[in-house]
Amino acid sequence: MLKLRLSRGGSKKRPVYKVVVADSRFPRDGRFIEKVGFFNPLLPKDKKERVGLEAERIKYWLGQGAKPTTRVARILGENDLIPMPAAGNNPNKAVPKKERNKKEEDGSEAPKAPAAEAAPAAEAPKEEAPKAEAAPAAEAPKEEAPAEEKK
Template identity: 60%
Template sequence: MSLKIRLARGGSKKRPYYQIVIADARAPRDGRFLEKVGSWNPMLGKDNEKRIELNAERLKHWIDNGAQPTDRVLRFMAEAGLAERPARSNPEKAKPGKRAVERAAERKQKADAAAAAAAE
């Protein structure tokens, strides 16, 4: 049985609240889970200590037993010092798209033409 440490959404519409749970990977997102090991309230400020609550002892237990955290939960655990999250690097993501490059070239061409006309 493959176990995941993941978020289960609660709260009302446009007021999210998440529980950090241990669940079977095949179970639905908000469905059956084995144990609740924390919570995340994104409505609270980032400096509020109640925004993310983790039960470190139980998280360590489940990781030792083979549970795999999702990316978001792994971020929370890395912030708490419970896990190591590898740094990601995607240099292609920062590059402008094809249309943006075309628009920039067009603007540069118009600016050069205007500068040449003003110089004459």
């Protein structure tokens, strides 16, 4: 699977990244297919030299099925090459305990509504059950009557 991702360069505590197209099985800083840009996180966000992208090549690789990582998707979104991804949709990122508890509480509220829907469904069989009981009761005397006649 092809990925658009960052490959780290630079020295210790002075990172500079290349935006590359690579097979997902290749190491992060290893072999890649093509370099399509760079990213320097140490420069201020308003500097033009912070990000450099080859838009045509990136669009080509996206058309070939390459998937950007979350960080690269954000960089591409900021440069209007793809729609800006929604914040907080990274399945690989750890969720803080407080947020996890909130989600569990939200999750506990969601089943309450289907349980309320299930209650009317449970009431419907109760209405049918007396009808079913009434029918065997009517049939029971008919069965007993022939048995009494035999005596």
